[in-house]
Amino acid sequence: MPELPEVETVRRGLVKFLPKSKIAEIQILHPRVNRNSEQSLENAVGAKIENVYRRGKYLWFSLDRGNAIVGHLGMSGQMLITSKKKTVSPHVRAIIRFAGSSAEFRFVDQRTFGWLSIDELIDTPSGEIPECCLHVAQDPFDSNFNLEEAVRRLSDRKTEIKRALLNQKIISGIGNIYADEALWFSRIHPERKIESIPQSELRTLIRNATKVMNNSLKRGGTSFDDLYIDVNGESGYYEISLKAYGREGEPCSRCGTSIRRITFANRASHFCPLCQQAPRTKSKLGKNGVGNRGSKRSSR
Ligand SMILES: [Zn+2]
The missing domain is CATH 1.10.8.50 (Helicase, Ruva Protein; domain 3)
Structure with missing residues (x-):
């Protein structure tokens, strides 16, 4: 199961690619991937990704609409940046495509405990945090960790x-x-x-x-x-x-x-x-x- 170093490695990879990308299409390939049943992930189409953040094992992509796409790798989740041309493996659960890009984001998850969701960002003393992460304590890599x-x-x-x-x-x-x-x-x-x-x-x-x-x-x-x-x-x-x-x-x-x-x-x-x-x-x-x-x- 991915822990802090693994999730931070993924964040560092995503931050090289995702900021300033405009979401052109979101394809959901497995119903369990969208954790927030009230809001469809496809609602993020048209939004621009501002940055990629992490707290503990939660990752989120802040959007220019005041909300975020939050992700958790669960037991076996993988977040890949890959060429659009690459064959889609059977464990790909969601794909995010970007305007004018030949690469895409793929969420791969063999055991389907991982998820993505759209969530509101809440202002806190340590910055904006998605609502679903408010209960998560700061991790030791956090600059505000006490x-x-x-x-x-x-x-x-x-x-x-x-x-x-x-x-x-x-x-x-x-x-x-x-x-x-x-x-x-x-x-x-x-x-x-x-x-x-x-x-x-x-x-x-x-x-x-x-x-x-x-x-x-x-x-x-x-x-x-x-x-x-x-x-x-x-x-x-x-x-x-x-x-x-x-x-x-x-x-x-x-x-x-x-x-x-x-x-x-x-x-x-x-x-x-x-x-x-x-x-x-x-x-x-x-x-x-x-x-x-x-x-x-x-x-x-
Ligand atoms: Zn010993």
């Missing part, structure tokens, strides 16, 4: 740290991959309760998440499941640098202990059982916090 506020929002939660990291109302943009990576770098077990973690460690955790996502952005993101690509169809190559995510059974690059995978909050979590000590379950774990393969907490 680390101390994010630490406070995190520490207010009475839940496990990984669950809170994935909550887009606290900090947006972090998904399963970068949550596992940030926790590994911070030596924090994903199931630890937030109240057991000192604020200084929460601060370091957010800094680590930002650092990991910045490093991934420099490499064009992580194309772990081969579905994520940039606007030109290229894969990112950060997966070679991943320390925990997807590394089950491989030695931790810090201590050599096998990385473990557990199911937590309906998702896979990957961590080093030695570097990232489990909370209050020492009885279940052997010496050095290394659990038995057959225990309830072992990989599935």
Whole structure:
């Protein structure tokens, strides 16, 4: 699933092409692509795209009519800028064509959890935001991101740290991959309760998440499941640098202990059982916090 670095890579690709383009035609090829049932996407025909913005995993193209086309990649969405002449693949869900251009925008989505919609732009202290994104917290790439506020929002939660990291109302943009990576770098077990973690460690955790996502952005993101690509169809190559995510059974690059995978909050979590000590379950774990393969907490 694309996370902040992947969506930002897509935004950077789109911003090279879309601003000043006048929308000449919008073709909807799958009914699920238009999320806003009240307003048809085709209403944007004739509008000019001003710029391409992002908050967390949401992207939007501001239009010269005070509204925006908002998009979310969902699990497998791709936004491509491609030649009109290129064959339209079966997973293309929408096409936007522009006046006087030989290239077009294609929204490709194999699993159809992604969407596009037209939404009003709302004035906020941090600029104009589409109405459907107002609930999304600022992400660490945002110039208005406030680390101390994010630490406070995190520490207010009475839940496990990984669950809170994935909550887009606290900090947006972090998904399963970068949550596992940030926790590994911070030596924090994903199931630890937030109240057991000192604020200084929460601060370091957010800094680590930002650092990991910045490093991934420099490499064009992580194309772990081969579905994520940039606007030109290229894969990112950060997966070679991943320390925990997807590394089950491989030695931790810090201590050599096998990385473990557990199911937590309906998702896979990957961590080093030695570097990232489990909370209050020492009885279940052997010496050095290394659990038995057959225990309830072992990989599935
Ligand atoms: Zn380790």
